[in-house]
Amino acid sequence: MKCHEIRNLALAYLDSELDAKTSQEIQLHLQSCGECAQLFEREEKFNECLSKVLGVGQPTPALWEEIESRLRHQHRSAWLFPRWRAVALGSFVVLILAGWLTGLIGSRFGASSLDLAQAVVKDHREFLQGKITPEFKGALPDEVAKKLGERLDAAAFDKIPSTGRFRSEGARLCHVGGVPVAWTLGRYDDVPVSVIVFKRSELEHFPKTERRLETGEPIVCTRTGHFQFAVRFAGDHVVCAIADTSKQTLEDLVRSVL
Ligand SMILES: [Zn+2]
Structure with missing residues (x-):
């Protein structure tokens, strides 16, 4: 062209x-x-x-x-x-x-109308800058499990992309807009990706995202700044990911979370 x-x-x-x-x-x-x-x-x-x-x-x-x-x-x-x-x-x-x-x-400017995308973009930037790093790798350590409480379950940390192109670099417990989330930091091919998982019952804190997902769209995507964002339901959890990549790539990644 x-x-x-x-x-x-x-x-x-x-x-x-x-x-x-x-x-x-x-x-x-x-x-x-x-x-x-x-x-x-x-x-x-x-x-x-x-x-x-x-x-x-x-x-x-x-x-x-x-x-x-x-x-x-x-x-x-x-x-x-x-x-x-x-x-x-x-x-x-x-x-x-x-x-x-x-x-x-x-x-019309859907780029930032999705409240959940807006909420995660700042932390994802900090991950790229090395200001946010994984707390642990592999199984959830007891001391982190103790901090979870009612609002986040250990199962959220098991929800990571199953595609072979994703490599986890570890995870951490974070808060996004006051909601406790399992945040997995990793790479898809070579692109840094954040995968964020939280309980479906917490979605009410992100009403715009909730409205979109509840219309039945299987995956809701948006762009925010440089980043592509995608979110979907996975059982009792909400799974979303953000990365500087194409819409198709991120959709595939989010879809591969079991
Ligand atoms: Zn040109």
Whole structure:
């Protein structure tokens, strides 16, 4: 594909709407084309910024700066213009009808509308930076088991991907949005992955995710920043994973948790 074709697919790509083959073609192109890579990165940052605004109904200085800079540069990046217009209009209306519109427009920017994805992304970043490391490897040690209490069971730590391409580097007990979870840190091929498991009865703490899963979707996916996120029910547990990889890869990974 040529640069302009790649750029035309930017929004669909960032929203994970493309098939695996096209996504891969784009990934390959971005690895070799600095200019496209930069444009994609900019668009992704803008998306994140916008999602935050829509989430809280308040514009941030960064968003206004971005909108202003887009106004100044629109003749140079024509491919972004229709999007910019939609976004600017959206932002103004949100200011006036914040509460009512947040849900409506927010659904278009699914990237960060999934509360569970938002809750795990920060810890996953810390894992990538080495700030979060595994507490133990293999069987659950007694001293960790003692800390579990009523809200998390030892079985949650056994729920890890069964695919041979996943390698666990260990696990730890964490809290996500106040919910105790079994957090397994590992790699899928060479990509760092976080697998998070908790009791289904705790899902009420993530109402948006709960609503999506209870409509019967077998796996709910979203992108948040660079990361792909996927979540599903596995018996009495909720299993989710996050990694810088394709939607297809992460779906396969989450599906392989028994
Ligand atoms: Zn290019």
